[in-house]
Amino acid sequence: MKNNLSISVPKLIKGIVNGEIPALSKAISLVESKLPIHQKWAQELEVAFSKENPNTIRVGISGVPGVGKSTLIEALGMYLVEKGLRLAVLTIDPSSQQSGGSILGDKTRMDQLAAHKSAYIRTTAAASTLGGVAQNTRSSILFCEAAGFDVIIVETVGVGQNELEVHEMVDALLLLQLPGAGDEIQGIKRGLLEVADALLINKADGAQAPLAKKAQQYFKASVHGFRPRKNGWEPPVLLASAIENRGVKEVWQSIEYFIRLQKKHGDFELKRTAQKILGLHRLVCQRLEASFYADKKVQNEIPDIKRQLTNGTLSISKAAEILIDGFRNSHKKSL
Structure with missing residues (x-):
């Protein structure tokens, strides 16, 4: 810009x-x-x-690359806008190491939804953020809500365990799986399974249908083995074919039911408040880190620190202590 x-x-x-x-x-x-x-x-x-809008619904959609997130979002998005809802989709693309820009460009993958007057699609490069979402996604969500969008979908880059951060800024997290049994096969870590509010076996069509059924049973057993949630919610394991537009309606019904349950038990507001505190913590950490590495004294000391680490004459903990002390002292002098 x-x-x-x-x-x-x-x-x-x-x-x-x-x-x-x-x-x-x-x-x-x-x-x-x-x-x-x-x-x-x-x-x-x-x-x-x-000030947040308690009447909006924020949905995170996560899953390994190739699971069909964008295809599902287009099918689900078309279902929502045809119901009269306004939808904003914030897609987080992998970043080019050279340019820092997004690689895939989701508008080209959701052409039908992108053309609809009630839909807005914004693609952001993930850049150096490790959480599967861009650093400023929280602000983008609030802006979209202020602009009158009823539903905000956040699609993550699909890198597994690091996507846990998206759970800290949405009301419901939908985790997509490929047909086939075993989270170890798909590279999905237990932590992401535990925080998902619903699981969806996508591409449950054609020759994949029997495998999808098998995966559904596997993940139902896995979810049942997790610690029960306070409000009694047990994440459903759904089947869908985004290409054939089957199971899409059921996905949204499940999300709506979950949100109603959250509000009934007072968990909806509590969760959004907790998310604000987590957002504050992350932002403070990000800005402190940026300030630390922008400090001239730190920049001057880093080359020598790296040499000592490489030679084995300095430990990592001592190196960190030296840099942090130098940073603190440089700021004491400026006060």
């Missing part, structure tokens, strides 16, 4: 509230930008839209 000094934050706020897509896209670009002036404007927008 170009450093456009003519940007008016109040005008952007008004545009977002009026549901104007250009204003929404510009706001998301601001939170993604690393330019100081853009970050300042982004913070003003975040303050304006810090």
Whole structure:
């Protein structure tokens, strides 16, 4: 995004509230930008839209690459917009190591949904974030809700265990699986299975149908063995074929039922509040880390520290202590 000094934050706020897509896209670009002036404007927008909408539904969709996340999202998305709902899809693409930009470009994979007037698709590069979601996804969700979208879907990059972070910013997490039995075969870690609110065996069609049934039984047994949740919810294991548009309606019905149960027991609001605290913690860590590595004293010491580590004359813990002490001392002098 170009450093456009003519940007008016109040005008952007008004545009977002009026549901104007250009204003929404510009706001998301601001939170993604690393330019100081853009970050300042982004913070003003975040303050304006810090109050959450309890009537929206945030859904995370995760799973290994090739499981059919984008195909399912398009089928589910078309079902939702045809029901009269407004849908925003925030897709997190793997990043190019050279450019830092997204590789796949989900609008090209959801052409029918992208063309619908009630849908908005935004692709963001995952960059250096390890959690399967982009660093500023939380703000993007709030902006989309302020723009009047009823449902926000967050599609993650599909890297397994590291995607646990998406659970910290959605109301329901749907984990997609391929036909076949055994999470060890699919590279899905137990931690992700435990936090999923529903599991879906996708591509349950044709010759894959018997394998999908077998996988369904396997994961039902796995889920049943987890510690029961306080509200009595046991994540369902569903079957669907996004290509044949079968099982899509049942997926949404399951999500809606889960949200109703959460609200009935008071867990919905508690979860969103806890997510804010977790978001604060992560943001503080991110900004402290960025400040640490931008510090001149740290930058000057790192080459020598690396040499000593390579030569075996310095331990990792001592190296960290030296760098942190140097960082603290440089900031004490500036006070």
